[in-house]
Amino acid sequence: MFYVFDLTSNETIATDTSQAHELQPTTTPSNQQHIKLRTILNTSKRSRTGCLQCRARKKKCNEEHPVCGSCKRRKVNCSWRVTSKFKILKNGHQENSTSSEEIQESNYTRVDNQSTNDDPPDQNILRGSDKALHQKSDNTDIISLDKNLSSISPKYLSEPGYDFSDLSFLEHCIPSPINSHIFQPFKYLNVQGLYFLDGFIANVAKKFSIGHESSNYILKTFYQLSEEHEAVSYALAAWGGIFIEGGFTENVNHFLGEAIFKMSQEYPNLNNISKKDVYILLNYYLVYIGLQVCAGDVSQWHQIFHRTIDLVKRQGGLSSIIEMFDCSNEIKWLLSDIQYHDILSSNTFQKGTMLPMEEYNSVFKEAKILELGNYGLDPFQGCIQPIYLVLGEITSSAVDLLTSTT
Known part of the structure; x- marks a missing residue:
């Protein structure tokens, strides 16, 4: 066994002696320099899927499992990236994609088979024919609406649930927007x-x-x-x-x-x-x-x-x-x-509210008419209308107290 020096990683990598003997110059002296260069640069096969430590140091890894050569020499923990379960298929879109017309036809076939269970589903329609796919042009995504409607069988069209024979709803008045x-x-x-x-x-x-x-x-x-x-x-x-x-x-x-x-x-x-x-x-x-x-x-x-x-x-x-x-x-x-x-009148501070507060409370506090239906936010009082009621009670009580003492 002997060691060679890797110019890219600045590390010495152990190499099998048998491999070294194979790389010894056995040809003419003109090829000796080329063989030595190949021995230095391509001693071992490496890829981008090395261990995490070598990837973090931006060094090439010899991918020896469970511990690579660099981590073994440096006496560090060698950990590997979990292999992804997802694979990207080359030309998958062209081979597996179906046109919108065939997808619609297959969907209608599934719905019809689930509802009736009379005939077995047509496998050619569900999967699509490879021969038909290769014959499609690049403009198959743009399909005429009239063509789609004409190709659909009447049995696939569902009737609306509303009875349009009764048109009395058209007589109801629609309010105009207040912005106009x-x-x-x-x-x-x-x-x-x-x-x-x-x-x-x-x-x-x-x-x-x-x-x-x-x-x-x-x-x-x-x-x-x-x-x-x-x-x-x-x-x-x-x-x-x-x-x-x-x-x-x-x-x-x-x-x-x-x-x-x-x-x-x-x-x-x-x-x-x-x-x-x-x-x-x-x-x-x-x-x-x-x-x-x-x-x-x-x-x-x-x-x-x-x-x-x-x-x-x-x-x-x-x-x-x-x-x-x-x-x-x-x-x-x-x-x-x-x-x-x-409640906010200046006369209220002298004479009290013109309507008794008990009447206001029975309508707004007990019955809570402003919280019924879809009234929304009051334009003047907003969401603090109960505070105005408390203010009215305080003012009326103060007026009653003054009149009783005098």
């Missing part, structure tokens, strides 16, 4: 009024509501009602004009005066009003209160709020109104708006 406000025809407003109405959408409805647009009841109640009621449309135009022109200008007072005049003509008194009238009056009162508060008023809005509370009492209270409108989301919002203004 300026494109809907308003028969009551002129160009100036539409401009103010757009100001209401941008400065009031979208900025005041803290929730998602799906729960923006400022648009779902006030705005939608303005499309069919003249006084409400004038009031919303005046509300938006306050933000555009900065207060009660001549144009704003024009639309506000038109709203007051139309309401006074339509409702000279609150006797014998219908369910629809109650809904219109609640919307109009709360719109009027909102525009007065946004304009900085401190007295006019409270007079209208007195009328709102009087309307609620005439209808039997909050619970009766909820039952009247079947606890709809719109009526929830209107009553929530009343509770919001009643």
